[in-house]
Amino acid sequence: MTDAAATKEEAAQNNLLSSIRADELERLLPNLQLLSLPLGKVLYESGEKMDYIYFPTTAIISLLYIMENGSSAEIGVVGNDGMIGIAIFMGGDTTPNRAVVQSAGKAFKMKSSQMKDEFTLGGRFHNICLRYTQALITQISQTAVCNRLHSVDQQLCRWLLLSHDRLPTDRLIMTQDLISNMLGVRREGITHAAKRLQSAGYISYVRGDMTILNRKGLEASVCECYQVVKTEYDRLLA
């Protein structure tokens, strides 16, 4: 996990940082530290005070709720389209979720206090934070709907597309067991669904190394939930 001073070019890899005003970015840059996040790293634990806010560039972070009995379910996924730690500026400071690195990569971090200060200034940055939060709400809402009404097959497609959108490559390093924990289903259920997608030629899969071969195919198999979320992200964060 290396720390380094941030440059404008690096910062532009995160969609939120790339769309704020020049003077705001100028102020933030010295506070941003780029670091590498390994697979499985927990950025914060449920109910834990958040010391930093994170802006992923190539990493993907999963927001999970962990039940008392240990089972879990994903409520949202964040990549270079967003940030981790909205509770910092929303005023709650904590959330009852765990944030865990789903795909290794890089992210900026910034101290909570500095985040709050910039947010309070109320400029474009403030605006973008809120619009992103609304987009995230849509994603979480649609997860709720999808969990209620759709099959594991459809949900795996949705999950793959959401991940692919946030990924610089077509490869996803992730075991079926991990995916099942995220989706809150049986590992065998993922095995079955993944096999179907593989025989359709949409993905290939070897021991925790998945490659997306045919995105169009996935898009044709997914439920409407995916498109609803994507459209809303595009609308809010254009």
Place this chain on the structure above:
Amino acid sequence: MTDAAATKEEAAQNNLLSSIRADELERLLPNLQLLSLPLGKVLYESGEKMDYIYFPTTAIISLLYIMENGSSAEIGVVGNDGMIGIAIFMGGDTTPNRAVVQSAGKAFKMKSSQMKDEFTLGGRFHNICLRYTQALITQISQTAVCNRLHSVDQQLCRWLLLSHDRLPTDRLIMTQDLISNMLGVRREGITHAAKRLQSAGYISYVRGDMTILNRKGLEASVCECYQVVKTEYDRLLA
């Protein structure tokens, strides 16, 4: 649907309005109109521009997503603890949801533009809006988790308790068919679950008229999701 000028006493029936600063409330009162909302009234439709924000006092509003095939699922419920139309100040102006009156009652409405103006002032009101939004996010998240992991029985308990919390009485005017649409399950599933709760003596039920007889019993039957949401609301909006 009667319009009337709002008084401080009336406004205090909504928890958000009751906790803002006196000078802020002074400014808002002339803009607030109290109206009666009949069961089933749609406050806004998915993707529709919101002209008003609503602060329920005795009414309960359900946030639903309607699938292309007509099936639906609830993503959240709002009563005198909150407001309907957060997209107005979050910057998106619309959301891909429908807001529909689940239990008839009263609510204040205020013009979107006036809402935005007050929000932009950035005082305690701004703060409370954001904290409420975070609480709502927790509710939506927990709905996603509950949809994934829990039985219809448990979800009905959760739904009843969430409704009861926002209700001035123990009576809930609501057919099983409507409840099933909200929860996104079969009507017969609700019949079974409701029967079990009735034989346990927790509720009584006659043709769309439900009475909660034993709240403790419901609390003992519900999954942890209910308490997580309640605790978070208390923490954020104390």
Place this chain on the structure above:
DNA sequence: GCCCGTCTGTGCGTTGACGCACTTAAAGGA
């Protein structure tokens, strides 16, 4: 009092997902 529409209850067969136990297969270290 009777009728009819609506709400609730019940009984199927079906199915998608579950839990468990186990096998097969790949990767990596001794």
Place this chain on the structure above:
DNA sequence: TCCTTTAAGTGCGTCAACGCACAGACGGGC
């Protein structure tokens, strides 16, 4: 090279929820 570990695939039986069809049962209107 073998051996251990970890990931993926398979085959059950079980169960909760589904869809459908229909049978009460309640209540408002005539």
